[in-house]
Amino acid sequence: VPQEILFNEKCLQQLFxxxxxxxxxxxQAYDLLHCSLEKYLHLDKSRIEHSEPYLKRIMRNxxxxxxxxxxxxxxxxxxxxxxxxxxxxxxxxxxxDLFISQQQVSMLLQSLNGEESELLYLWAVEEYTFDExxxxxxxxxxxxxxxxxxLKKRLQAEKMLAQTTSRESR
Amino acid sequence: MKPSDVKxxxxxxxxxxxxxxxxxxxxxxxxxxxEMHASAQRAEAVATAIDRPENNRLGxxxxxxxxxxxxxxxxxxxxxxxVTAALVxxxxxxxxxxxxxxxxxxxxxxxxxxxxxxAVEIRSSSIDDIDTFLSSLSFTLIKxxxxxxxxxxxxxxxxxxxxGKLAAQxxxxxxxxxxxxxxxxxxxxxxxxxxxxxxxxxxVNGVKVILWQENGLLLGIAxxx
Numbered sequence: 001v002p003q004e005i006l007f008n009e010k011c012l013q014q015l016f017x018x019x020x021x022x023x024x025x026x027x028q029a030y031d032l033l034h035c036s037l038e039k040y041l042h043l044d045k046s047r048i049e050h051s052e053p054y055l056k057r058i059m060r061n062x063x064x065x066x067x068x069x070x071x072x073x074x075x076x077x078x079x080x081x082x083x084x085x086x087x088x089x090x091x092x093x094x095x096x097d098l099f100i101s102q103q104q105v106s107m108l109l110q111s112l113n114g115e116e117s118e119l120l121y122l123w124a125v126e127e128y129t130f131d132e133x134x135x136x137x138x139x140x141x142x143x144x145x146x147x148x149x150x151l152k153k154r155l156q157a158e159k160m161l162a163q164t165t166s167r168e169s170r
Numbered sequence: 171m172k173p174s175d176v177k178x179x180x181x182x183x184x185x186x187x188x189x190x191x192x193x194x195x196x197x198x199x200x201x202x203x204x205e206m207h208a209s210a211q212r213a214e215a216v217a218t219a220i221d222r223p224e225n226n227r228l229g230x231x232x233x234x235x236x237x238x239x240x241x242x243x244x245x246x247x248x249x250x251x252x253v254t255a256a257l258v259x260x261x262x263x264x265x266x267x268x269x270x271x272x273x274x275x276x277x278x279x280x281x282x283x284x285x286x287x288x289a290v291e292i293r294s295s296s297i298d299d300i301d302t303f304l305s306s307l308s309f310t311l312i313k314x315x316x317x318x319x320x321x322x323x324x325x326x327x328x329x330x331x332x333x334g335k336l337a338a339q340x341x342x343x344x345x346x347x348x349x350x351x352x353x354x355x356x357x358x359x360x361x362x363x364x365x366x367x368x369x370x371x372x373x374v375n376g377v378k379v380i381l382w383q384e385n386g387l388l389l390g391i392a393x394x395x
Binding site: 005006007009012013016017020021026030033034037038041042095096098099100101102103105106109120121123124125 | 175176177178179180182183184185186187190191192196197199200201203204205207208305306
């Protein structure tokens, strides 16, 4: 049976934002979405249960293919990971406590690599929990938290983010 | 950072993305891309259905009628031969007439497609790029010798349906950029084998249509005259 419109306007806007979270550039985000949609439309969709997550995966893979993987996914050493795994309860990234000037958001996103920007998007806009993101990305939650913790520290060091004093001691 | 200027990171990020929606032309292009693909799939489904033997009415009746007559009566062999000869004549005549009609039907389809003035699915001046993009076609697009002498610029291409089969529509413009031509390429139907290789010209609803065969394909060009 020929397919009809799979992705409506609302869905396309959301997918565009996801692409924007990867590329940090509106023109590149549109190109990524357009190319990925074309790829998706030509697939045999009889085995695809959920079209939107599948298209997101195509976008992500396409983006990574076009980037140097080592730049996209900053490696974490085993030692670093072990250290963080042992102290997860102490380093839960309290991103909810962080504040930023709206004017600095663009600068913030430009300073992130694709993976960091994607994680922030999934957390802030699509409102996934870190558990859900870890399952979606098929990575250990500890790995994800380590990355977020390191990101938070870096951004605070660069004075892009402020943290409420009352919660800092928590 | 002024206190009044800051907001929670989550809220600021959400606002940042909300302020960057797809533009209307971008949204339209993405929706059209899906519609065109669905349209191409429908055309392909129709073509597949037409190609099925059970839908070929002429073949079905001819075979069953012939088989029945042959096995039912040896005593009517003379009559059988006469009837067979008559049937063969009728079939040949019908096929000849149907070829003529089908060529006209196809020219009407081409004129209709031309008048639709649908946007191209891929913008490119390279026939190879368009061929790569239109990957569902069962044939490779060709550079027609009939168009070699004309100074036409290729603008792009899209899927369309000709004679119930998946076909390509290529859009060209002349040197002045004022006149648009659409060229159609489709796998040549088998009942077109007997048609002359020379182009046939006809005018349909104000559209000049030329139809010809080349390299195993049926080609047509349409322009407003």
